[in-house]
Amino acid sequence: MVKLTGVSGERxxxxxxxxxAEAAGSDNIRVFGMVHGIQDMGKFTFLTxxxxxxxxxxxxxxxxxxxxxxxxxxxxxxTGERVSEARAKHGFEIxxxxxxxxxxxxxxxxxxxxxxxxxxxxxxxxxYRPATLRxxxxxxxxxxxxxxxxxxxxxxxxxxxTEIFSPKIVAHGAEGGANIFKLDYFGKKAFLAQSPQFxxxxxxxxxxxxFEIGPVFRAEKHDTARHLNEYVSVDFEMGFIDSFxxxxxxxxxxxxxxxxxxxxxxxDVLEELRLELPSVKEIPTVRFAQAKQMVAERYGRKIKDPYxxxxxxxxxxxxxxxxxxxxxxxxxxxxxxKKRPFYAMDDPEDPKFxxxxxxxxxxxxxxxxxxxxxxxxxxxxxMLAKGLDPGxxxxxxxxxxxxxxxxxxxxxxxxxLCMKLLDKSNIRETSLFxxxxxxxxx
Amino acid sequence: MVKLTGVSGERxxxxxxxxxAEAAGSDNIRVFGMVHGIQDMGKFTFLTxxxxxxxxxxxxxxxxxxxxxxxxxxxxxxTGERVSEARAKHGFEIxxxxxxxxxxxxxxxxxxxxxxxxxxxxxxxxxYRPATLRxxxxxxxxxxxxxxxxxxxxxxxxxxxTEIFSPKIVAHGAEGGANIFKLDYFGKKAFLAQSPQFxxxxxxxxxxxxFEIGPVFRAEKHDTARHLNEYVSVDFEMGFIDSFxxxxxxxxxxxxxxxxxxxxxxxDVLEELRLELPSVKEIPTVRFAQAKQMVAERYGRKIKDPYxxxxxxxxxxxxxxxxxxxxxxxxxxxxxxKKRPFYAMDDPEDPKFxxxxxxxxxxxxxxxxxxxxxxxxxxxxxMLAKGLDPGxxxxxxxxxxxxxxxxxxxxxxxxxLCMKLLDKSNIRETSLFxxxxxxxxx
Numbered sequence: 001m002v003k004l005t006g007v008s009g010e011r012x013x014x015x016x017x018x019x020x021a022e023a024a025g026s027d028n029i030r031v032f033g034m035v036h037g038i039q040d041m042g043k044f045t046f047l048t049x050x051x052x053x054x055x056x057x058x059x060x061x062x063x064x065x066x067x068x069x070x071x072x073x074x075x076x077x078x079t080g081e082r083v084s085e086a087r088a089k090h091g092f093e094i095x096x097x098x099x100x101x102x103x104x105x106x107x108x109x110x111x112x113x114x115x116x117x118x119x120x121x122x123x124x125x126x127x128y129r130p131a132t133l134r135x136x137x138x139x140x141x142x143x144x145x146x147x148x149x150x151x152x153x154x155x156x157x158x159x160x161x162t163e164i165f166s167p168k169i170v171a172h173g174a175e176g177g178a179n180i181f182k183l184d185y186f187g188k189k190a191f192l193a194q195s196p197q198f199x200x201x202x203x204x205x206x207x208x209x210x211f212e213i214g215p216v217f218r219a220e221k222h223d224t225a226r227h228l229n230e231y232v233s234v235d236f237e238m239g240f241i242d243s244f245x246x247x248x249x250x251x252x253x254x255x256x257x258x259x260x261x262x263x264x265x266x267x268d269v270l271e272e273l274r275l276e277l278p279s280v281k282e283i284p285t286v287r288f289a290q291a292k293q294m295v296a297e298r299y300g301r302k303i304k305d306p307y308x309x310x311x312x313x314x315x316x317x318x319x320x321x322x323x324x325x326x327x328x329x330x331x332x333x334x335x336x337x338k339k340r341p342f343y344a345m346d347d348p349e350d351p352k353f354x355x356x357x358x359x360x361x362x363x364x365x366x367x368x369x370x371x372x373x374x375x376x377x378x379x380x381x382x383m384l385a386k387g388l389d390p391g392x393x394x395x396x397x398x399x400x401x402x403x404x405x406x407x408x409x410x411x412x413x414x415x416x417l418c419m420k421l422l423d424k425s426n427i428r429e430t431s432l433f434x435x436x437x438x439x440x441x442x
Numbered sequence: 443m444v445k446l447t448g449v450s451g452e453r454x455x456x457x458x459x460x461x462x463a464e465a466a467g468s469d470n471i472r473v474f475g476m477v478h479g480i481q482d483m484g485k486f487t488f489l490t491x492x493x494x495x496x497x498x499x500x501x502x503x504x505x506x507x508x509x510x511x512x513x514x515x516x517x518x519x520x521t522g523e524r525v526s527e528a529r530a531k532h533g534f535e536i537x538x539x540x541x542x543x544x545x546x547x548x549x550x551x552x553x554x555x556x557x558x559x560x561x562x563x564x565x566x567x568x569x570y571r572p573a574t575l576r577x578x579x580x581x582x583x584x585x586x587x588x589x590x591x592x593x594x595x596x597x598x599x600x601x602x603x604t605e606i607f608s609p610k611i612v613a614h615g616a617e618g619g620a621n622i623f624k625l626d627y628f629g630k631k632a633f634l635a636q637s638p639q640f641x642x643x644x645x646x647x648x649x650x651x652x653f654e655i656g657p658v659f660r661a662e663k664h665d666t667a668r669h670l671n672e673y674v675s676v677d678f679e680m681g682f683i684d685s686f687x688x689x690x691x692x693x694x695x696x697x698x699x700x701x702x703x704x705x706x707x708x709x710d711v712l713e714e715l716r717l718e719l720p721s722v723k724e725i726p727t728v729r730f731a732q733a734k735q736m737v738a739e740r741y742g743r744k745i746k747d748p749y750x751x752x753x754x755x756x757x758x759x760x761x762x763x764x765x766x767x768x769x770x771x772x773x774x775x776x777x778x779x780k781k782r783p784f785y786a787m788d789d790p791e792d793p794k795f796x797x798x799x800x801x802x803x804x805x806x807x808x809x810x811x812x813x814x815x816x817x818x819x820x821x822x823x824x825m826l827a828k829g830l831d832p833g834x835x836x837x838x839x840x841x842x843x844x845x846x847x848x849x850x851x852x853x854x855x856x857x858x859l860c861m862k863l864l865d866k867s868n869i870r871e872t873s874l875f876x877x878x879x880x881x882x883x884x
Contacts (some may be wrong), residue, residue: 003724004666004773005738006695008688013681014602015652032682033645034847052650073647073845075682075816089551102682106818133648143649146605153595160456160494165674165856167875168610168657169623169634171882181611183625185671186663191626191861192634199875202884205476205515206535206575207585208455208494214656215610221628229627239455240474240517240544244452253448282445331446373564374517376548392636395884399733400574403515403547405476414607433609433641437628439612442644442837 008360013128014053015090018082031056032102034134035074037114038067047096048114049078053230053268055136057088060096067099073109073134075102093374109134122426129433140272142432145418147266149213150283151258152234159250161236162207166199168215172392174198175341179219192217195411197343198396199236205404211236213414223437225426226364228313228415230435237372237409244345244355244371247408248285248331251359251367255329256280272424278328284321285331288353291317306341311364318363333357336371342386343379345371345408355408369410376400454497457532460524469523473498473536474544476576477516479556480509486504489538490556491520495710497578499530502538509541515576517544551576564868571875571884576583582714584874587860591655593700601692603678604649608641610657614834616640617783621661627666634659637853639785640838642679643814647846653678655856665879666821667868668753670857672877679814679851686787686797686813689850690727690773693801693809699769715864720770726763727773729797733759749781753806760805775799777812784828785821787813787850796819798851804862818842849858 012018012031021029036050045067047058058078060067070076075344077100106386110128111120113135118125125132131321132138153163169190172182174197182191197211216233231381241247259277262270270277286294288309295316296303309332310318321330334353337346356370373379379400380390390397418430428434435442454460454473463471478492481878482705489500500520502509507785512518519542527535548751552563552570555577560567567574595605611632615622616639623634625761638654645652658675683689701719704712712719728736730751739747744804751774776795779788786796800813816823821842822832832839862873870876875884 002727004687004690004694004727005724006691006698006722008691009684011682011684021497032847033650034845071845075647075845075847089557099852103816103845106843109844128840130644130837131844133645139648142606143604145607146747147473148598149605149607150595157592162494162585163591164584164874165591165657167877167881169659169672169877180626181625185621185882186661188882190882203575203874205517206581208475215607217611219628222870226470230609230611240453242451242453245444245446245668248446249448249450252446255447280448282447285444286444374545395572398570398884401548402551402573403476403513403517403545405517405543427496432606432645435609435611440611440627440630440632442840 014051015056016053019090020232027268029082030077030079032077035070035072035076038072045160055084055089057093058096059093069101070099071104073105076100077102122428126428135298136272140269141422143269144273145267147262148258151261155254155257156211156236161209161211164203164210164212166196166212168193181217181219195233196235200409202399204237204239204407209238219438228427228431228434228436232414234412234414237407239405239407241406241408244408247369247410248357251410252280252283254433257376283329283331284325284327285333288332289332294320307336312362314365315363318360328362330360331357332360342374342383342388345373349401362394364416364420366416367410367412369407374404456493457498458495471524472519472521474519475513477518478512480514497531499535500538501535504705511543512541513546515547519544532566564870568870574730578714582711583872584862585711586715587703587856589711590700590856591824592694597696597699598653598678598701603651603653606645606652606654608638608654610635623659637675638661638677642851644841646679646681646849649863651680661877670873670876670878674856676854676856679849681847681849683848683850686850689811689852690799693852694722694725719734725771725773726767726769729776730774733774736762749778756802756807760802770804772802773799774802784825784830785814785826806858806862808858809852809854813850816846816848
């Protein structure tokens with residue numbers, strides 16, 4: 001009987017393992033990877049091997065005649081000598097002795113992924129994502145995304161937040177409005193969760209602080225460069241806050257920690273992306289109404305919608321605070337009650353506004369958050385005022401009915417943060433397989 | 443202008459912080475928490491305060507008359523003296539000087555959560571989940587779930603797996619069959635992903651090893667104690683495998699690491715649950731056909747379905763291997779091709795069977811995995827043999843068309859693993875807000 005012990009014969013699949021192998025005295029190594037590029041130099045050929053942590057330069061003299069069958073994007077096992085080479089990326093190259101072909105692609109790649117920066121339009125990129133993702137810049141961009149998620153979890157775990165897994169098929173939308181996907185659920189009407197809002201609030205009396213990083217769904221009908229119909233939301237909710245500034249302070253600390261985490265643990269990715277992460281020392285705040293006024297005055301704009309910020313206004317607020325406060329980040333606070341969901345707590349000093357905020361980064365909203373209503377009567381009263389029937393929200397209202405502490409939280413769009421960190425102009429650049437009104441594949 | 447520095451006035455919200463406060467010389471502390479229980483002892487009253495990391499015993503003499511307004515599940519701020527008390531859980535109790543009430547519940551709790559083990563039926567539990575989750579056993583059970591996810595990520599991160607976020611709204615089901623939720627996607631027919639199968643495979647040539655922990659959706663029409671219509675799947679996929687035993691070895695190592703991680707970092711949770719985690723030294727394997735035969739002979743059963751295991755057969759296989767191999771875990775390998783999805787690689791030695799496996803734990807399937815087809819022609823041929831049109835899977839097949847290494851992977855059901863670890867008889871016990879054919883709320 002085969003019994004599994006958890007130990008497989010280790011196969012070298014990274015540049016780091018190659019380097020460790022040399023340190024251990026082995027100069028005859030076997031490496032597994034994908035053929036990323038082949039360049040015939042006349043007397044010899046460079047073969048670039050794509051491994052988990054990057055690209056390895058391999059060389060073989062053409063007299064050896066061992067390369068003719070090797071195609072780009074073949075999976076191969078290379079046996080050879082690891083030789084120091086200062087000009088190569090990792091300080092070594094492999095002199096190939098033997099290549100074993102493990103798989104051969106059916107067709108050539110539809111795009112050239114060897115150039116720095118993919119030289120194709122967005123449509124082509126999106127259509128061929130399974131192929132274009134193999135390029136170095138895209139690999140690094142989505143490693144950055146993974147690193148951000150890991151950094152957020154690291155921070156939240158160390159600050160007493162418990163991870164939760166809340167359902168995505170739900171009976172009611174949390175954010176209101178028509179931008180919600182419907183589905184038939186065994187004959188009942190159901191929806192895809194626009195956010196884990198109800199559930200993370202429900203968990204506050206249970207754990208005090210909770211978080212979830214997962215998909216959310218918005219049936220936005222307009223295609224823009226900053227909207228996705230499905231995205232990854234980083235959500236947290238925290239109890240026993242003194243004010244909604246506690247939530248903003250927590251986000252400030254989370255961003256600072258996460259960028260430090262990336263500098264330490266994802267240095268190779270930042271180098272590949274030539275990315276200098278922002279230092280988050282302090283983040284200025286401005287009230288919604290004041291921000292609107294400032295931008296109108298400074299840039300000679302008319303205020304069209306007094307209840308919400310237009311994308312162009314967000315951009316100008318970002319510009320203004322970069323200029324005056326030298327900050328790429330700015331918290332816009334006290335959004336009008338009219339445009340915030342029913343669970344937002346009104347400002348007792350002026351109930352036309354809420355104790356809520358958006359975080360703008362480089363002129364774009366990346367987070368929405370605020371203090372929530374914790375009192376049952378206050379919550380049902382606000383629901384009625386907004387034309388909602390509390391009877392529809394019975395299970396959510398158990399939170400308030402059976403008691404909960406003052407609390408607040410936020411949701412951060414992971415793709416938007418990546419997009420602005422990388423100065424991309426289209427959010428589809430930072431979603432692996434984006435969903436927009438036109439795209440269900442790949 | 444308010445500027446946020448990331449630092450809020452620290453509010454004590456845990457027993458650990460209380461203990462640290464004493465160490466720092468403070469015996470007059472302020473703690474924030476929920477009133478978990480109140481017990482009048484005549485001359486004095488015990489108040490149990492629920493904080494993030496457990497329960498704190500607080501005491502006040504009844505002559506002080508400061509408790510009358512305090513109700514269970516009120517959020518409070520308690521000021522008092524931290525006094526050593528060997529009989530109290532954390533080795534101290536708080537002698538209350540002052541209570542400030544932060545919120546008051548509208549109604550009394552619908553169930554008593556103070557008893558060890560909730561004394562209500564499943565239906566009541568599920569209906570009142572927002573309340574029942576506040577009990578100690580449930581809090582611990584879902585902390586275990588969070589800890590398992592953290593442990594898996596820790597293992598996978600250290601073994602070169604990159605986290606991915608794949609779309610849940612998809613154009614095609616990955617697992618076939620009718621148990622898939624449909625939705626209207628801007629006039630197009632779309633589905634909820636039954637697994638991230640296509641996407642994790644697609645990412646193998648990109649990163650070599652990838653993982654995702656996220657929701658998957660199955661429109662199973664029958665209500666059983668072991669099925670959910672939405673669950674959390676722990677998925678990984680790895681390239682350059684030598685055989686599907688590499689995948690099983692990786693899972694064996696992952697379980698071993700994760701249980702060690704929990705013993706170290708979640709000791710309080712394991713103690714609360716009185717849970718001794720299994721030691722995973724080695725896991726026996728048995729071929730599907732052989733397992734079926736063994737169970738038929740040993741327990742005098744007739745083989746009804748030669749292509750799949752009945753739940754009762756899984757149970758008996760578990761029983762058998764516990765008896766003969768002293769193992770709660772057993773890998774059943776080489777499932778019939780007929781019942782495995784089109785992407786499963788057939789065994790070259792006998793193509794009626796696949797290089798696939800299930801992991802049974804305590805007689806229940808918790809994982810399905812195997813080696814996948816990596817060759818384009820082999821994949822399209824198998825699709826056609828299964829009556830599928832390769833044209834429907836164009837974007838998935840880019841993986842094979844443009845080249846991918848031999849690879850395999852698995853999906854592990856998080857709730858099932860929790861269920862069996864905790865010896866629960868119903869999977870709804872280990873899903874925060876379970877979705878079954880009857881339940882969309884809470």
